[in-house]
Amino acid sequence: MPELPEVEVTRLSFAQAIQGASIIAASAGKPLRWALGCDAGSLVGRQVLGVGRRGKYLLIELDQGWLLVHLGMSGSLRFARELPPGGIHDHFEMVTTQGVLRLNDPRRFGCVVYVSRLEDAQAVKLLGKLGMEPLTEAFDLKLFAAGLHQRKAAIKQVLLAGDLVVGVGNIYASEALFMAAIRPTLSADALSKPQVARLHAAIKNVLTRAVQKGGSTLKDFSSASGQTGYFQLEAMVYGRANLPCKQCGNYIKMIRQGQRATFYCPICQKR
DNA sequence: AGAAAATCCTGGTGGC
DNA sequence: TGCCACCAGGATTTTC
Structure with missing residues (x-):
């Protein structure tokens, strides 16, 4: 069950490796908790600037927009130069110049959501009511x-x-x-x-x-x-x-x- | 109105 | 073997 530590460990395990990569292909599988919010193909050509985190959300910053990733209760990400063929529970994949990022989530309580800005309605809905970050100075x-x-x-x-x-x-x-x-x-x-x-x-x-x-x-x-x-x-x-x-x-x-x-x-x- | 409690989604698993 | 209850995170709905 991914809680904050699991999400942070996930972030640390691929943030450096994917930074600067350009998206070559992207595809979405079965519906997740929330719709992607854009045509997966429209992500092609964008560059990954970095990977942050807010609560249990991973914030993948692109040169245009953001991908908000939540692992739900059964989700896990994988990032590698090459990955074996996808299985039935792989529901999002992004091929980049530096490796393949793939979300596996059997129960599909997770999500990958594209927003053009963090001020967009969908981002505010997902992130707006979150409390203090426990591992930063914000936790007063x-x-x-x-x-x-x-x-x-x-x-x-x-x-x-x-x-x-x-x-x-x-x-x-x-x-x-x-x-x-x-x-x-x-x-x-x-x-x-x-x-x-x-x-x-x-x-x-x-x-x-x-x-x-x-x-x-x-x-x-x-x-x-x-x-x-x-x-x-x-x-x-x-x-x-x-x-x-x-x-x-x-x-x-x-x-x-x-x-x-x-x-x-x-x-x-x-x- | 705002807080608290209940409900729902999904698929793997364990008990019978 | 098959069936069914159960479990989990969090948004939404209902109740208080």
Whole structure:
């Protein structure tokens, strides 16, 4: 499940290699979450200036326009000089002077969207409500505290919502809350000042370490160069229901919050 | 009005 | 083997 670390690892794995490339051919397969928004053929001749990221979106900057790429929950990009013939789950491909970029996404919850400017309606719709970037200076402790203070939903669900801070998906929300020793069900506005500070630090710490480990490969995630991640091996609580807590030895509990699994240690995360 | 909760999309997987 | 429930990220819809 690509969350911010997986998207960032993907970005790092091909951004340099594709920079400066010119598009020779482009094609779209089955429909994704959103339509491409232009004729794929019209991308031919454009140049790739760079690859950025906003939340879980990759922003491929072209000399004219942008491609917004989201990996959804099963998407992965591959970039190489040559790639084997495409399979049934390959839904976007771009041949460039420096290699082939291809999106594989079995569940098609992802998207590749072309916009001429980031101010275009479709870009604003997709990016406009995103919260703070957790790995930059934008992730301000005071703004974070103020945002949490006006939410009554469970802290885990506020983290997942993405309108306060982006990129913290299901895995890293559970992990960050464990690291900060906060019960996932605690109402966001009930966090004490020290708890907010611990959570702020834990989110940055967990996401940074996950990027360093190449992300989490639960099923089939790999970077654009084919590398799998290792952070799942360091998970303290995620996916460890009924296994002993690595910190205190008591059993990790799994509950359901808004149709999603949450993992926590009832002893280490008392409230 | 704004926040929270429910629903929907898809295909792989595991249990029976 | 086949069927079915389940899972996941996030936009949209519904409810409060």
